Amino acid sequence: MKTICTNRKAYHEYHIEETFEAGIVLTGTEVKSLREGKANLKDSFAKIKGGELFLVNAHISPYSCGNIYNHEPKRERKLLMHKREISRLFGKVKERGYTLVALSMYFDKRNRAKTEIALAKGKTLYDKRESIKRKDEKRINEREMRLR
Numbered sequence: 137m138k139t140i141c142t143n144r145k146a147y148h149e150y151h152i153e154e155t156f157e158a159g160i161v162l163t164g165t166e167v168k169s170l171r172e173g174k175a176n177l178k179d180s181f182a183k184i185k186g187g188e189l190f191l192v193n194a195h196i197s198p199y200s201c202g203n204i205y206n207h208e209p210k211r212e213r214k215l216l217m218h219k220r221e222i223s224r225l226f227g228k229v230k231e232r233g234y235t236l237v238a239l240s241m242y243f244d245k246r247n248r249a250k251t252e253i254a255l256a257k258g259k260t261l262y263d264k265r266e267s268i269k270r271k272d273e274k275r276i277n278e279r280e281m282r283l284r
Contacts, residue, residue, distance in 0.1 A: 140170050140249075142240040143177035148264065150237055150256035156225075158182075158189065159216035160241075160249045165199040165207050170249055172200065175241055182215060182236035182253050184226045189215040191238060191251060215251065228255060 146152075162170070169175070174197035182191055191213045198206045217225075228234050239252045259267070 137245070138243045140173055140241045140243065141175045141177055143180065143238055145178055146237045146239055146254070146256070148259075148267070150235065150254070150258055151263070152237075152239075152254045152256050153234065154255040155239065156217065156221065156253050156255075158251055158253055160191065160251055161214040161216065162196075162249055163207050165202045165205065166196050166213075167249060168201075169196050169199045169207075170241070170243075177238045177241060180238040182238060184222060184229065184236075187219070187222065189217055189222050189225075189236075191215050191253075194238060194241075194251075215253070225255065233257065 176195040178195075180191060180194040182189055184190075193210060194213060195209050196207070197209060225236065229236060234255050234257055237254050237256045239254050241249065241251045244250050
């Protein structure tokens, strides 16, 4: 697997409950731009519209050697998942207040572009402070263990 980009902000902003893998419908210049590593998932999420799943706010830069047929950087891209999975996600998002957040984008073994989306709940300010505190304590403990 070759990772293209990750959404590190998502781990800070949300409690990740469950992750899913989905294929992405892309145009030719988008694939070439992804191979150059020019993508950004910051503030991107997935939404269900008409029984289909779409990736919103994912920025894929225009291809450097592209021509007039280059793609639009922030267009909505269709995600490919089974109908059963989409309906299950739709039920959870509607009932329990979950959000579908894009975590990473990568090429799999067959060189197909995939994205990892997560069923997530938003963290409160207190939770964010608590997770930062835990990371700092862990870092201090590891440093002490190395010095001994």
